[in-house]
Amino acid sequence: MQNHPFHLVNESPWPLLGSFSTFLLLGGVCKWFHLNEVNLFLLGNLTTFMIMYQWWRDIVRESTMQGCHTIKVSNGLRMGMILFIISEIFFFLGFFWAFYHSSLSPNVELGMNWPPKGISTFNPLEIPLLNTLVLLSSGISITWAHHSLMENNFNQAFYGLLITVILGGYFSSLQLFEYMEASFSIADSIFGASFFMATGLHGLHVLIGSTFLFVCLIRLLNNHFSPIHHFGFEAAAWYWHFVDVVWLFLYISIYWWGS
Numbered sequence: 001m002q003n004h005p006f007h008l009v010n011e012s013p014w015p016l017l018g019s020f021s022t023f024l025l026l027g028g029v030c031k032w033f034h035l036n037e038v039n040l041f042l043l044g045n046l047t048t049f050m051i052m053y054q055w056w057r058d059i060v061r062e063s064t065m066q067g068c069h070t071i072k073v074s075n076g077l078r079m080g081m082i083l084f085i086i087s088e089i090f091f092f093l094g095f096f097w098a099f100y101h102s103s104l105s106p107n108v109e110l111g112m113n114w115p116p117k118g119i120s121t122f123n124p125l126e127i128p129l130l131n132t133l134v135l136l137s138s139g140i141s142i143t144w145a146h147h148s149l150m151e152n153n154f155n156q157a158f159y160g161l162l163i164t165v166i167l168g169g170y171f172s173s174l175q176l177f178e179y180m181e182a183s184f185s186i187a188d189s190i191f192g193a194s195f196f197m198a199t200g201l202h203g204l205h206v207l208i209g210s211t212f213l214f215v216c217l218i219r220l221l222n223n224h225f226s227p228i229h230h231f232g233f234e235a236a237a238w239y240w241h242f243v244d245v246v247w248l249f250l251y252i253s254i255y256w257w258g259s
Contacts, residue, residue: 005072007062014055021047056215063232064224074231081235085242088205092246095198096253102190103258114258115191120183121259127178128255131171132247138167139244142213146237152227154220161217161233164240168210175203195254202246209243212236 002008025044032041063069069077103114111117122128145160179196186196216233219225225233 005070007068007070007073012055012058014051014058018048018051018055021051024048060219060224060232064219069229069231074229077231077235081238085238088242089246092198092201092249095194095201096249098190099194099198099254099258102194116189119188119191122178122182122255124251124255124259127174128251131174131178132251134167134171134174135244135247138164138171139241141167142237142240146233149220149225149230149233150227157225158217158220161213161220165210165213165217168206168213168240172203172206172210175199175206191258195258198250198254202243202250205243205246209236209240212239 021044024040025048028038028041028044032038106112106114106116115121141160141163143160145157145164148154148156148160184192184195186192213236216225216236219232
């Protein structure tokens with residue numbers, strides 16, 4: 001029993017094991033890049049995902065079954081998610097800065113042209129525009145699911161969330177096809193580097209967000225959410241809206257204006 005609204009976390013092996021696993025993953029990346037061997041990289045991925053699953057399973061138990069996430073704790077988690085999204089905004093801001101720095105004043109090595117000579121850019125009215133419509137549609141469906149959950153309409157919340165997950169997977173498939181059809185690579189001047197770093201990291205965020213929403217879909221089916229207690233779903237919706245907005249800036253900057 002406790003006479004305060006805060007959650008004092010019990011002893012857990014996952015932070016220490018997670019740090020070792022992440023270090024193993026980093027060593028695997030270095031070995032992959034320098035020796036072209038992926039065994040350590042795959043092992044690091046496996047252990048990291050196993051630890052992530054068990055760690056977040058414990059958090060779900062604390063919030064759903066044990067009642068540890070009081071209003072005070074939930075407000076702290078909300079503030080933490082807001083600060084995390086702000087840090088992600090500044091993370092992407094660095095890549096936009098690099099892109100505009102290079103494109104607004106291309107140096108002599110690029111022939112003082114943008115895009116650089118020999119770079120065949122994507123048509124912004126083809127796959128990039130379709131991907132924009134897909135993400136905007138997913139933003140509508142996740143909002144539908146969120147409002148349905150707050151109105152205690154679990155059927156509509158399920159369908160809205162399912163549509164969002166499907167659209168997220170469709171976006172990733174289209175981006176993979178676009179990368180396969182690209183006439184340039186990440187090694188082709190600053191244009192290729194800035195293009196693949198910015199869009200690739202956004203694509204990684206889409207995969208993370210889709211996984212986040214898929215877990216929320218499973219939790220919704222297991223009745224983990226209520227109209228007044230569903231911060232896990234709310235955080236996933238915030239993250240997905242952030243991904244949508246970043247893509248709009250990417251589309252306008254890199255695909256349309258930059259080409």
